Amino acid sequence: MIGRPAAARGDQSAARRTWWKEAVIYEVYPRSFKDSNNDGIGDLPGIIDKLSYIRDLGADTIWLAPIFASPNRDNGYDISDYKAIMPEFGTMSDFDRLMEKASSLGLRIILDLVVNHTSDQHPWFQKSRASKDGPYRDYYIWREPKGGLPPNNWPSPWGGSAWTFDAASDSSYLHLFSPYQPDLNWDNPAVRDEVFSIMKFWLDKGVAGFRMDAITMISKMPSFRDMTVEELKAPEYVYAAGPHLHAYLREMNDRVLSHYDVMTVGEAYGMHAQDIPLFTDSGRRELDMVFAFDIVHVDRQGWRKIAWPLSKLKDIYAAAGRPQSPDSWNTVFLDNHDQPRAVSRFGNDTAFFREASAKAIATMLLTQCGTPFIYQGEELGMTNLPFEGLEDFEDVQVPTAWETLVKRQGVDPEAFFESLKGLGRDNARSPMQWDASKNAGFTTADKPWYRVNPNHIQINARECLNNPDSVYYYFRDLIALRRKHPALVHGSYQDLDPDHSAVFFYCRESGKSRLFILINMSDRGFTYDSPHLAQASLLISNMAHRGGTRGVTWLAPWEARVYTA
Template sequence: MIGRSHAASGVRPAGRQPWWKEAVIYEIYPRSFRDSNGDGIGDLPGILEKLPYIRDLGVDTIWLAPIFQSPNRDNGYDISDYRAIMPEFGTMDDFDRLMAKASSLGLRIILDLVVNHTSDQHPWFQKSRAAKDSPYRDYYIWRDTPQGHPPNNWPSVWGGSAWASDPATGSSYLHLFSPQQPDLNWDNPAVREEVFSIMKFWLDKGVAGFRMDVITMISKIPSFRDMTPEELKAPEYVYAAGPHLHAYLREMNDRVLSHYDVMTVGEAYGMRARDIPLFTDSARRELDMVFAFDIVHVDRQGWRKIDWPLSKLKQVYAAAGKPRSPDSWNTVFLDNHDQPRAVSRFGNDSPPFREASAKAIATMLLTQCGTPFIYQGEELGMTNLPFSGVEDFDDVQVPIQWEARVKRQGVDPDAFLESLKDMGRDNARSPMQWDATRNAGFTTANRPWFRVNPNYTEINAQACMQDPNSVYHYFQALLALRRKYPALIHGTYQDLDPDHHAVFLYARELGRSRLLILMNMSDRGFTYESSSLTRASLLISNMQHRGATQGVTWLEPWEARIYRA
């Protein structure tokens, strides 16, 4: 299968570029992608059915959000059996058929590795909480404290205490996320052995690698000291400061990953940009890439959505475009299962501007430095959901945050609700919009597991595929251009107008090949002048335009172009 090593030793042949540097990765949230059996929940046979659609878009790798056995308190990110498929999604035979079909179409599949924590229904935790002398006690992080008093002041990332009291043994266990997600104790060698065995199980089935959920938090500060008031403002930076993190990642690489030709991408939650080379420099033998959060923090301050100038976004991309180490590599993403829809967030999803801004954002996504990740529906320009109240949300963290921020901290409920509407994770988790039939063609059930965006009659895959000027076909054209011009993958990056309030103009250059990317990131049209445009030859645009004369051109709202200079 594609994900397996091509070399007898299991490692990549010498002199060959890693395949993941030129890959484009499409994330699938299985619960919301395609329901094949009419129970209202997406499944593996539904994904298999749509593999030709993914291949035809022009991507070559699929990332599946968790498909493992889970009680679904956090939609699969609370795993109770790492070697079993969630029955709602299908069987292991369904997975094997999916792998075989993907391989025949030239598609690789990577899985979500969630090993900072498990479900509280995992047998390890059930045995761990049974007695203090259980051999599984040290698989998790327990502390004895007076009843009702947490061992320290650590908060959960989602609000409230990071400790849950367990009456069975009169102790408390650590959970950096929900109480149903107890953190594993990576300082226990037996835990690491279990994780490495799980990884080998799936790699031997042919998967092409892993996206590693909050992997930066697996090592804990051994003193478990109280946080300072300043640290409590951003506790994720404390949680990512464990002393053994890099040693554990190197051990994972040496014991498992180095024996396969696969890719790894870690969720670098709590890491600043300056720390990224510590993970991605190939000489350190840790991870291939990480998801840094700079780009999705430009419009966020704590729980609040804030206004952001284009210059702030430009600065993030300019920093990413500077090589941090001799062989480090970036990821590029705007959408995923934890983020609101990109067109609603970075563009304008109102009808006059939605398609143009979705295409402009796609232009930006697919021409930056690094491996791009597309989230299901992004290629259609899918938008945020219209939420009315807090009861409309399914996300497990919403009631936790509401309790912590509104009820305990006194945050204005209307302001918090507006932020949830704009930034909530459920915006990305509504069912994929396949056509204009009932439930957007996602399911034949009377009710899908989560509600469909009512704009599905206008925004859906069938309509996009039939319209040669759609967002979908523009994505296709951009991906074809990316394959044709290596400068868009391996080229240097230079921002050519960093101070302009609405224009994003930058160059990607490799050898004698120089491409210019020009975008108007606003709702206003205007005349723009740049000497860089003189004698440049247009390769692609998201709309008809009037051309450039001596470097002067008219830009429509959300117009995007790529030139060969």
């Protein structure tokens, strides 16, 4: 079975570690993917039913958002039992069938592992709060309040204090996120032993690795001092600067990961770009890749959605194309379960431009440096949801943010709501749009767990599969192109026109193979001239190629082309 234990990879040899560099990874948000038992909630049998769809797209690895038992205060990112399946999703037998079917199709499975915190319903936390002298007390981080106030001034990035007073134990516990998600105390060796045991449990079942949620937060500042005024502007950078973070990741690698042929990708929340090689340089034996947030923060400033110039995007990709370490590796993503829809964010989701811009940004995604991650529905050009009021949001962050920003800090409510519509996590969590029927073919229940985007009538998988010129087939062709041309995986990167305000034009080169990627990232067409294209041959385009004189071409709005020379 794919992902079973292999020889130790302590030597970090390239021969044993290239599969995840050449992979294309498809994220599934199980709750919203496919409902098989008509209860309105997606489940594991529903995923099994659609594995061939993912395989046919060309992806070879599936990342499952959390499937563990959970009270679902944060849609599974609050785990109450790491070795059990969420009942709404199915059983362990269903998971085993999923692994077997995936393996038969040549698909690997990686799991979303949340080990910075647990649910407050986890037995460890219940025992921790029950006794100050019990063995589980030190599994979490408890401090005495100061005169009725929190132990320090640490804020949660989600709003409010990072501490909650627990009357039952007359103490406050730390939660960097929701009060329903108390942080584990990684300084306790027993906690690390528990986490490593959990990892081995799933790796021995054949999973091919982990996406590690909030992994940069596991080591805490030992003094628990108050933050300065400057630190409070971006507390996540303080939380990611714990003194033992890298030691704990190396221990994880030495004790667990080095004994399996698997991949790890960490959520690098609170990390500066220059720090990423500290995690991903293979000689350090920590993680294989991380998700940096530069790209998905390009259009936001705190809670505000802001305009962004193309030059900002180019600078980020250019920096990623100049790795500070030759032994580190990048991820490439625009969509995931925490981000709004890529076509609504980086493209133009109006009816006239949606398909062209979805294909244009797909071209960018699948030709950049690193392993690409596709989020369910991205291959269809799914868009953001229409929101009419706060009651339309399901995200646990929204009420806290509203209370903190609008009610306490006086942020204009209309401005906050407008930004929330464009940046909110719920945009990605609406059900997958399989067809034009009621509830988009996601479920036959009267009411799905979350509302379906009304544009599923026009935008759905069946429509795409019946249209050879659809966004889906363009994704498939780009994935095939990436596999055919190693320069798109291992090649160098050079931005050939960094100052152009609308055109993204860059080169990927490896040995004698050179590919040029030309993308019009705007709603206007114009003539574009480059000597690099004089002797180039077109490999793929999202539009009919109109030709032109050598090196000169007409670019339609959102036109994308890949050439070889």
